[in-house]
Amino acid sequence: xxxxxxxxxxxxxxxxxxxxxxxxxxxxxxxxxxxxxxxxxxxxxxxxxxxxxxxxxxxxxxxxxxxxxxxxxxxxxxxxxxxxxxxxxxxxxxxxxxxxxxxxxxxxxxxxxxxxxxxxxxxxxxxxxxxxxxxxxxxxxxxxxxxxxxxxxxxxxxxxxxxxxxxxxxxxxxxxxxxxxxxxxxxxxxxxxxxxxxxxxxxxxxxxxxxxxxxxxxxxxxxxxxxxxxxxxxxxxxxxxxxxxxxxxxxxxxxx
Amino acid sequence: xxxxxxxxxxxxxxxxxxxxxxxxxxxxxxxxxxxxxxxxxxxxxxxxxxxxxxxxxxxxxxxxxxxxxxxxxxxxxxxxxxxxxxxxxxxxxxxxxxxxxxxxxxxxxxx
Numbered sequence: 001x002x003x004x005x006x007x008x009x010x011x012x013x014x015x016x017x018x019x020x021x022x023x024x025x026x027x028x029x030x031x032x033x034x035x036x037x038x039x040x041x042x043x044x045x046x047x048x049x050x051x052x053x054x055x056x057x058x059x060x061x062x063x064x065x066x067x068x069x070x071x072x073x074x075x076x077x078x079x080x081x082x083x084x085x086x087x088x089x090x091x092x093x094x095x096x097x098x099x100x101x102x103x104x105x106x107x108x109x110x111x112x113x114x115x116x117x118x119x120x121x122x123x124x125x126x127x128x129x130x131x132x133x134x135x136x137x138x139x140x141x142x143x144x145x146x147x148x149x150x151x152x153x154x155x156x157x158x159x160x161x162x163x164x165x166x167x168x169x170x171x172x173x174x175x176x177x178x179x180x181x182x183x184x185x186x187x188x189x190x191x192x193x194x195x196x197x198x199x200x201x202x203x204x205x206x207x208x209x210x211x212x213x214x215x216x217x218x219x220x221x222x223x224x225x226x227x228x229x230x231x232x233x234x235x236x237x238x239x240x241x242x243x244x245x246x247x248x249x250x251x252x253x254x255x256x
Numbered sequence: 257x258x259x260x261x262x263x264x265x266x267x268x269x270x271x272x273x274x275x276x277x278x279x280x281x282x283x284x285x286x287x288x289x290x291x292x293x294x295x296x297x298x299x300x301x302x303x304x305x306x307x308x309x310x311x312x313x314x315x316x317x318x319x320x321x322x323x324x325x326x327x328x329x330x331x332x333x334x335x336x337x338x339x340x341x342x343x344x345x346x347x348x349x350x351x352x353x354x355x356x357x358x359x360x361x362x363x364x365x366x367x
Contacts, residue, residue, distance in 0.1 A: 025350060040321075050264050057273040062311055065320075067272045071264070080271035090307035091279035092286065097304045099287025100297060109288065116280040121308055170322040171364045175357055177323050181315040182335055186342050186352035188308065200302040201309050208310030209317035219314075224307030232302040236295070 014138040018145025021126060027150055029183045030122045033061060034154040036176050038161040039168070040065070044072045048162040055155040060120040061180075063088050090224055095119050098127040102143060104136045111140065118147035121184060129191045195239060200231035326364060334359040 021027060034055070041051035046068055058064050066087050070080040095116045103112060119127075126146055134142045168176065185205075192198045207227040211219035290297045316331050318324075323331070338356025345351055 025353070029353075047264070050268065053265060054268050054272055057268060058276050060276055063272065063276050067268070067275075070271070071267060077267055077271055080267060081275050084271050085275035085278065088276040088279050090304065090311070091276060092283040093300045093304035093307065095280050095283025096287035096290060097297065097301045099284060100290050100292045103288065109284070112284045112288070113281055116284045117277055119280055119283075121311075124304075124308070171361060173321060174323040174326060174364055175361050177319055177321055178316070178331070178334070178357065178360055179353065181312045182338065182353050182356045183349065184308070184312045185335065185339055186347075186349040188305065188312075189339075189342075190347045190349055192305075194298065194301065196298055196302050197305050200305040204306035204309030205313040207306070208313040211310070212314055212318060220307060220310050223310035224303055227310065228303030228306035229299065231306060232299045235298075235302070 011138060011141040014134065014141040015145035018142040018147075019149045021130070021146040022149050022153060024126075026122050026125060026183060026187060027146075029179050030061075030150065031154060031157055032176050033180050034157045035161050036168075036173070037061060037064065038158045038163075041068060041158070042162060044068045046071070048159060051162055052155050052159045055158045056151065058084075059118065059151055060088065060091070086218070087220065089221065091119065093224075093228075094121075094124050098124060098131070101131045102127065102139050104139070106137070107140060115140065115144055115147065118144075118151050123147040123150060125184070125187050125191060129187070196232055196235035199235055199239075200228050203227040203231045327367070330360065330363040330367070334363060 037055075038051060041054075046054070054064050054067065058067060063084050067080060067084050070083050075083070098119070099112065102115075123143070123146065127143055131139050131143065189198065189201060192201065204223055204227055207223035208219065211223045215222060286300075290300065316335055317328065319326075319331070334356045337359060338352045338354075341355045342348065342352035
């Protein structure tokens with residue numbers, strides 16, 4: 001036996017408390033987005049089974065919208081692959097940035113690879129907000145409980161709602177569409193524990209739309225990689241030296 | 257060939273699943289080598305945040321569907337005022353969401 005009975009029970013109970021996270025505001029907002037997605041899939045000529053399958057194997061909402069967009073436009077397979085993969089490069093730093101908080105010395109790599117499939121913006125924010133409050137050896141169970149359940153529930157939502165909600169009244173559809181970005185603005189700002197993250201937040205907000213007008217094909221890459229690097233360098237070489245300069249006089253005063 | 261029922265599923269597997277999970281797996285491999293609070297992790301955090309916010313911000317500036325016909329100033333004002341109230345009242349997420357959505361719906365009804 002790898003685990004003693006008490007360890008098994010507490011991992012399971014952390015998994016269950018992670019599951020309870022699907023009743024939180026972010027999870028509920030994401031579910032309304034998936035109701036909208038099922039209507040979008042129907043309108044784009046994607047079948048019910050295909051829409052559910054896509055939810056399970058792709059998961060990230062922006063990637064699915066792009067995949068459907070290229071499929072509906074009759075693009076060749078290679079073009080679909082390129083468009084989706086370019087839009088998903090952000091997955092790499094997203095997953096990498098939560099790994100140091102998630103793993104422990106004994107975490108098997110195959111388990112981390114499996115769990116990484118369930119990372120999308122909502123579960124990434126959840127990890128940033130909650131992992132630090134969980135004992136390190138229970139974090140994988142906790143995150144898995146939330147993220148896997150969230151994916152499965154949304155797959156069910158797509159399967160059930162497909163065809164039921166073909167068309168919302170325009171105002172409801174508009175409000176539903178805005179829920180997700182508004183939620184991300186507030187929750188990512190509120191969960192930022194480092195100044196460099198707040199700086200990168202502002203740079204991304206400004207550079208995303210700006211780059212979309214200047215260089216629409218690689219806008220997200222420029223805004224993310226370029227803007228994120230700018231934010232990092234500014235924090236490291238301008239903000240941090242200033243903070244140290246401000247902090248040092250008080251250190252002097254403390255001296256006898 | 258492309259008329260077969262499984263063709264769409266094959267497209268989803270290759271252009272959807274592999275195209276996204278490739279990056280997630282790379283993220284695990286890279287992230288496994290990052291130490292807590294190393295400089296490299298600070299940079300990765302900055303890049304991840306800027307990427308996510310660029311995607312999010314674009315949704316507000318260039319929405320699809322019914323919101324595409326709404327004026328940009330209304331969307332920006334709804335989000336901006338909601339975010340300001342959120343900052344001034346102790347950063348509770350529900351405040352930002354509630355104020356912004358209420359303003360957006362009010363604006364859409366008046367216009």
